[in-house]
Amino acid sequence: MRDVAIAGAGIIDFGELFEQSFDEMAEQAFMNAVEDVDHGIEPGEIDAAFFGTLDIANDASSGLGASHSTGLFGIPSSRVENACATGSTAFRQATTAVRAGQADVALVLGAEKMRDSAEGLIEGAALDQVWRGRGVTMPAFFGMRATRHMHQYGTTREQIAKVSVKNHENGAKYPHAHYQFTCSVEDVVEGPQVTYPLNLYDCCPVTDGAAATIVVSEDVVEEYTDDPVWVAGSGLSTDSLLRGDDEALVGFPASTQAASQAYDEAGITAEEIDVAEVHDCFTITELVTYEDLGFCEKGKGGEFIDSGAPELDGETPVNPSGGLLAKGHPIGATGVAQINEIYEQLRGEAGAVQVGNDPEYGLQHNAGIGRNATGSISCVNVLSAERP
């Protein structure tokens, strides 16, 4: 199996992009990725495309969505869908194809148009479901963990709020973030209630966006860059939609499993991760993810945020780009944008949000969900500044 590296990354400003079509967003992200390649790249050199989208805009339905928006015809192109882990799974599939020799240069393209329709994911409240989601929206699903975590571990409402404060502080420095404001613990705790115990600033916004990454094999990497970022490991795991065990009340077992796979493949432990972009669709999600990924012990997520470790200048900076909470969560694009941020961090090109610990290993994590208060799907990718 061959080593795989990232040679280029592109993103557009996330936000309410009513003036841009799905294809315009995807095309611009692709062009930005092409522009980003140090030694340049011809689109004709791309020999596979992996398109991550939930297709909420109902605009693509296949890998053709990537081909049509970029003009890359005549090559293998497939659509990847894995709930909120869509973008990270598309990246995983692209790196796997390059590793296996099926392609030398692969495009990962993630895009989502969330704002065109008012319903969006709220239709997932599943009006005509009895057991598998009726009346359960995303804030409810994740909020279940918040209520239980506070009860079981003594985690405080303020500790959970601090995740939002940190991420909005980072987002205000990150040029592509949907939201560029800062907020205080008080703002979060006293904000409008969405679903007890979560308030407005505990929730990521509904955002349009697109991002693209170009991955290349070790055989051709020198044609494109002298400063590649390498893919060190990847993991992907699932949990049942209906089987609720105690562990799943306070975290996401699938995240722990995916991380374990990725650490094993990279030959590292959680302690060696220097920077992470993790799934913070809600504040509580990031807090339990600290534990799920092994950044701290089970139940100590509150202490971890209190310690300052995940801050920009902390020991393990988490979500320097502002996370989903500030940057936004255009589902198919989310994981790809996270990968791109880790790529920039490991190259020392993250500008105002560059972490201060000269990172060698970076981690990207998504956790997507089923409809009941249990199931999850998680994808974790580990990148390395040095060749594995």
Add this chain to the structure above:
Amino acid sequence: MHEPPFVRDRAANERLEAWECGSCGYVTIPERREVCKRCGEYPDWNEVQLAERGTVQSYVVQQRLPDEFETPLPVAVVDIPQQGGGEPARVYGLFTETNPDDVEIGMEAEADFRTMFDIDGLPVNSFKFKRPRGDRL
């Protein structure tokens, strides 16, 4: 709209019937399948009857939902014991007739038979939870 699923799940939806894995004791509701979601075996399954009262394991109170729902709406993960002993089933359910401030982890929740919604005028019935009033069993 999808009527067949409600016909298939009537025993679970309307009578709180569940299935117990003969290998590890895991209780599944509302779906009955050949493979156990917990131990991975292909066991014999025993049909079991759940009690009409369980214990709240976690909950949220939803404030913003589509018009079809009354808010504020508490939703909880509830463990419901079997009538004949064995492991409880873990389900989630909507609350009704309950002050959201009264819901807490460890609280007992009583299952009440209700119409959840209707499809083309035909009711789909199942259970909603509420805070028990007195000690009806």
